[in-house]
Amino acid sequence: MSFDVIPFAGALHDTASLRRIEAAAARSLGDSHELMRRAGQSAWRELLAVWPQAQRVVVVCGPGNNGGDGYVLAQHAQQAGRDVQVVRLPGDAPRGDLARRAAEAYTGRVVEFAQSLPACDVIVDALFGIGFSRAPDDATRALIEAVNAHPAPVLALDVPSGVDADRGSVPGAAVDAARTVEFIASKSGLRTGAALDHVGTLTLATLQLGVDVFDGIAPQAERIAPVDLPRWLAPRRRDSHKGSNGRVLCIGGEHGSGGAIMLCAQAALRSGAGLVEVATRERHIAPLLSRLPEAMAHEVGDARALHDALDRADAIAVGPGLGQQDWGLHLYERAVASAKPLLLDADALNLLAIRPFALPADAVITPHPGEAARLLGITTAQVQQDRFAAARALSERYACVVVLKGAGTVVAAAHETPRVVAAGNPGMAVGGMGDVLSGVIAALRAQGMNAFDAASCGALLHAAAGDAAAHEGGERGLLPSDLMPWLRHFANRDPYVPEPMR
Numbered sequence: 248m249s250f251d252v253i254p255f256a257g258a259l260h261d262t263a264s265l266r267r268i269e270a271a272a273a274r275s276l277g278d279s280h281e282l283m284r285r286a287g288q289s290a291w292r293e294l295l296a297v298w299p300q301a302q303r304v305v306v307v308c309g310p311g312n313n314g315g316d317g318y319v320l321a322q323h324a325q326q327a328g329r330d331v332q333v334v335r336l337p338g339d340a341p342r343g344d345l346a347r348r349a350a351e352a353y354t355g356r357v358v359e360f361a362q363s364l365p366a367c368d369v370i371v372d373a374l375f376g377i378g379f380s381r382a383p384d385d386a387t388r389a390l391i392e393a394v395n396a397h398p399a400p401v402l403a404l405d406v407p408s409g410v411d412a413d414r415g416s417v418p419g420a421a422v423d424a425a426r427t428v429e430f431i432a433s434k435s436g437l438r439t440g441a442a443l444d445h446v447g448t449l450t451l452a453t454l455q456l457g458v459d460v461f462d463g464i465a466p467q468a469e470r471i472a473p474v475d476l477p478r479w480l481a482p483r484r485r486d487s488h489k490g491s492n493g494r495v496l497c498i499g500g501e502h503g504s505g506g507a508i509m510l511c512a513q514a515a516l517r518s519g520a521g522l523v524e525v526a527t528r529e530r531h532i533a534p535l536l537s538r539l540p541e542a543m544a545h546e547v548g549d550a551r552a553l554h555d556a557l558d559r560a561d562a563i564a565v566g567p568g569l570g571q572q573d574w575g576l577h578l579y580e581r582a583v584a585s586a587k588p589l590l591l592d593a594d595a596l597n598l599l600a601i602r603p604f605a606l607p608a609d610a611v612i613t614p615h616p617g618e619a620a621r622l623l624g625i626t627t628a629q630v631q632q633d634r635f636a637a638a639r640a641l642s643e644r645y646a647c648v649v650v651l652k653g654a655g656t657v658v659a660a661a662h663e664t665p666r667v668v669a670a671g672n673p674g675m676a677v678g679g680m681g682d683v684l685s686g687v688i689a690a691l692r693a694q695g696m697n698a699f700d701a702a703s704c705g706a707l708l709h710a711a712a713g714d715a716a717a718h719e720g721g722e723r724g725l726l727p728s729d730l731m732p733w734l735r736h737f738a739n740r741d742p743y744v745p746e747p748m749r
């Protein structure tokens with residue numbers, strides 16, 4: 248039995264699992280060359296579909312089976328009458344039976360790379376796939392840079408060469424692909440971190456394998472996209488009232504940063520919280536209420552008011568504009584001690600790093616890579632080198648749910664398969680976007696979602712709103728308040744997500 252639809256639409260696998268899947272596939276087909284034949288053929292079909300006019304095809308082949316896929320594609324192009332050249336590094340003759348057999352079956356030209364690549368209409372990157380394992384040496388780097396300097400678009404086979412398919416990091420140089428066609432299953436590392444600047448459009452060739460090849464192999468992560476939002480955001484019951492949609496308390500807004508807590512409160516309202524209260528500095532209350540009359544605001548000097556607000560809250564977001572002085576520290580301690588569903592962001596995370604209180608059960612933290620580095624005592628570069636490991640380490644160290652923000656936000660929690668958000672754009676890298684996310688997640692917690700789902704759905708809702716707002720007016724100049732109408736939009740209906748404006 249063979250299927251063209253893969254069993255788990257959002258499943259992401261690591262390379263170790265892919266090796267096991269590949270072995271199971273070879274056993275089920277009875278011939279591992281058949282896998283390579285199907286991979287090369289699928290990639291050729293993809294090239295034809297995207298670049299039907301391409302006459303001159305250069306295929307950069309590495310020494311392994313990724314290169315073998317490239318030779319199979321090259322032979323299809325040769326037989327279709329294209330002007331084909333295989334380019335390889337000196338001494339990079341195919342290793343292993345599969346790749347050698349594919350190279351022997353290729354009847355076109357093979358040239359050794361010197362300084363530059365021949366003129367052509369499309370380049371196929373078959374240098375490395377899931378076997379890429381270390382920073383490229385000078386010769387390899389020169390070849391990758393020649394590919395990137397060439398005007399022709401690049402089709403990467405399985406993985407853009409130079410990208411770590413497990414971590415998403417680039418330990419040197421990597422091919423800038425216009426399109427990457429993955430084989431058999433999607434790789435977790437191609438959806439987060441630096442990889443997102445190299446994969447281009449990602450497609451998957453299932454190689455017509457049966458679902459049995461996945462037996463006993465659990466995904467390493469799950470990709471979630473705006474189309475998944477209705478999983479968590481069911482239409483409202485008719486007999487709702489404001490109390491049934493939860494009460495959020497937003498805590499923060501030290502002198503000079505009243506806007507942060509206002510964005511948090513507004514995002515909570517726009518994400519469906521029934522009631523939103525704000526505990527902030529006295530001077531921010533009037534402007535906040537004039538901009539957001541739907542919120543209730545309390546001056547935190549009034550101990551009774553703060554105590555009652557903490558007591559009433561179904562979920563608390565602490566951190567936006569909180570500062571790290573005594574005032575902020577006091578509020579941080581009161582929020583953590585409240586044992587309520589808690590979201591910590593911004594300065595609350597900096598305070599957590601220096602005063603690691605035991606967090607209440609199911610707390611959610613939303614660090615950007617720099618805050619994650621402080622919380623782990625490592626460098627930001629080390630966080631970005633393996634975002635899955637960093638998110639997992641944070642979740643274990645603080646016994647909480649982690650939203651590791653950045654390109655391809657990772658959501659991790661103990662005993663859960665991590666989720667990667669397939670939405671968001673560089674326009675969202677602006678102050679205040681984190682304040683909005685805090686309000687969104689707190690609102691979903693207050694509406695009864697568990698911490699891992701609220702963090703996942705919240706990060707996805709936030710990113711979908713960011714993409715739609717960017718599509719509407721461009722990534723540069725995108726402001727947190729531009730997301731507000733879109734939060735409401737995607738929280739209420741099956742989303743379409745326009746391609747972000749380039």
Ligand SMILES: NC(=O)C1=CN([C@@H]2O[C@H](COP(=O)(O)OP(=O)(O)OC[C@H]3O[C@@H](n4cnc5c(N)ncnc54)[C@H](OP(=O)(O)O)[C@@H]3O)[C@@H](O)[C@H]2O)[C@H](O)CC1
Nearest residue numbers: 269283286311312313375376377378379380381382383405
């Ligand atoms: N996933 C599947 O089911 C299928 C996979 N296929 C294709 O096979 C590749 C994986 O092939 P593999 O031979 O394991 O590895 P690569 O071709 O990716 O890499 C080739 C060798 O390159 C060496 N290497 C690694 N990093 C570097 C580097 N930085 N510089 C130089 N050389 C490097 C490494 O060998 P070493 O012994 O030197 O470590 C690699 O083995 C997969 O991606 C698919 O394209 C099947 O054909 C289809 C199904």
Ligand SMILES: [K+]
Nearest residue numbers: 372375404406
């Ligand atoms: K490749």
